[in-house]
Amino acid sequence: MSYFSNIFNGIKTLLTGMSITGKYFLNSRKGAITQQYPDNRDTLKMFDRFRGEVIMPHDENNEHACTGCQKCEIACPNGTIEIIWDRGIDEHTGKNKKKIDKFVYHLSMCTMCGLCIDVCPTDAIKWGQNFENSVYDRTALTRVLNKPDSKLRAGVED
Amino acid sequence: MQISLNITETIQECLVSMMSESAAGYIAMVIIALIYLGIFSVAGLFLVLLERRVAAWFQLRIGPNRVGFQGLLQTMADALKLVSKELTGTDRADKFLYNLAPYFVIISALMALGLIPFTKEFQAFDINIGIFFLIAVSSIGVIGILLGGWASNNKFALIGAMRSGVQTISYELSVGLSLLTMILLTGSLQLSEIVELQKSGWLIVQGHIPAIIAFMIYMIAGTAETNRAPFDMVEAESELGAGFHTEYSGMKFAYFFLAEFINMFLIAAIATTVFFGAWLSPFGITESIPWLGVLWFLVKTLLLVFLMMWFRWTFPRLRVDQLLTLEWKYLLPINLVNIVVMAFIVWQNLIILI
Known part of the structure; x- marks a missing residue:
């Protein structure tokens, strides 16, 4: 049956x-x-965990949180991050300390693995939401993430 | 054999005034064939578009909507691209059969269209063995598929073609027997007579329970006939690449693709004619305006086409053994019992007439 x-x-x-x-x-x-992409470009918002590119947020005083510890540079499997640093007198404490001169980020080599962001002790670098990364000249993919004349935010190292 | 070329009459009369009667007959046939070819290659393209839009809606997408208003010209553009592409082929392929195969498929699909009664007047070829002719012609297509798969010199294509043979030959039985169930009711194979009979109620109403069972079997077997999902083992993208038309490109690929959609339309059109009263309006509401018949026919056919698309985007693909189990252990015995039940109903005159 x-x-x-x-x-x-x-x-x-x-x-x-x-x-x-x-x-x-x-x-x-x-x-x-x-998503009807080129039409909704103005309203399109990427989701929170989207990995577009590595950015370094600066606050309104043009200060960032990067101490130049180079942990991200060591963590990166591709050599995407290069930190050019120097020693200088710290204006808060007066001590001779390590400072970043240029935080160089090669987007062309980045695989968006996120190890640098996980390893950063001061949360100086974060994921950006920008995804329109195509350029006509590949040298434009090499970016300096810290803005000119930016300083280390006070109290980050404490 | 009584053949009446209804829509050709006007063209033929016009031609007879210019030349002898036999020549006019042949030229009228050619003109009608060209008209059908034009209409249905465009209609096939729009069916492809419909399929893509419907598939998109089933999957919560939008579908092609950029080329022309709401993407109406998308498939035209695709066809144009396919025409302009290079015709490639494999080494050591059987060139003659390889080139012949697409024409078998597309011609058998187009040949059957001539019999479909779109309205009382718009039927090119009203032969007295109509249903039989339709079944016979629509199964020629499988020869094209087998030839294409065999001549391609490609393992995937050959496996796809052999599967197609197994599938089409098995399900041909169910298509034939389910239509035979309805023939018991009509007592005629001629399509125009079948339609005429349905003026006192569509056959699916007249035949009630066995007719509904026959319709279900017909739709299942018809879907298998056209090699569409869930019976698309012939093409089975995930296993065979593209099955029998793996090695075809350009316009020859387009023929296979178009034939699939014309076949789908054909299966739906036969179901409309045999079960749902072809061009007759429901309860005869527009009987006074005969040309509306085309509209009713297309509405009914497209609803059935939509049903087949619904199947395609819902059900997963069957295995070969499941496919054969379904046919030989379920559809065929049910069908045979159904014929006996229908014979009993016709004998005892238990038909529902409106």
Whole structure:
């Protein structure tokens, strides 16, 4: 008798599947997940965990949190990050301390693995949301992340 | 054999005034064939577009909407691209059969279209063995698929073609028997007579329970006939690349692609004719305006096409053994019992007439 129950089970499960896709079909106008990209460029917001590029946030006083410890440079598997540093007198404490001169980031070599961001002790570098990274000249992919004349924020090292 | 070329009459009359009757007959046939070819290659392209949009909606996407208004010209652009592409082929392929195969597929698909009664007047070839002719012609297509797979000199193509043979020959039985169930009711194979009979109720209403079972079997077997998902083992992208048309490119690929969609339209059109009263409007509401028949026919056919698309984007692909189990252990016995039930109903005159 399992022959007939097989048939009815088969039809029942097929109809269940069709009702589910049918619901999707009817709701597709409201819930379409496609982004019509060049049209919605102004309103398009990438999701929080999107890995676009590495950025170094600066506050309003043009100060960043990078102490120049070079942990990110060591962590990077591709040699994407190069930190050019120097020693100088720290204006808060008056001691001779390590300072970054240029935080060089080669986007062309970056695989977005995120090891540098995980390893940063002061959260000086973060993921950026920008994804329109294509350029006509590859030298434009080599970026200096710290802004000119930027300083280390006071109290970061404490 | 009684052949009446209904839509050709006007063209033929016009030609007869210019030349002898037999020449006019042949020229009229050629003109009608060209008209059908033009209409249905464009209609096939729009079916491809419809499929893509419907598939997108099933998957919560938007689908092609950039070329022309709402993407209406997308498939035209695709066809244009395919025409301009290079025709490639494999080394040591059987060149003659390789080039012949797409024409088998597309010609058998287009040949069957001539019989479909779009309205009372718009039917090119009203033969008295209509249904039989349709079944016969639509199964020629499988020869093209087998030839294409065999001549390609490619393992994937050969496996796809052989699967197609297994599948089409098995399911041909179910298509034939489910249509035969309805023939018991009509007592005629001629499509125009089948339609005429349905003026007192569509056959799916007249035949009630066995007709509904026959319709379900027909839709399942018809989907398998056209090699569409969930019966698309012939193409099975994940296993075989593209199956029998792996080695085809450019316009020859487009023929196979177009034939698939014309076949889908054909299966739906036969179902419309045999089960849903072809161009007859429901309850005869627009009987006074005959040309609206085309509209009713297309509405019914496209609803059935939509049903097949719904199948395609819902169900996963079957294995070969599951496919054959479904046909030989389920569809065929049910179908045979169904014929007996239908015969009993016709004998006892238990038909529902409106």
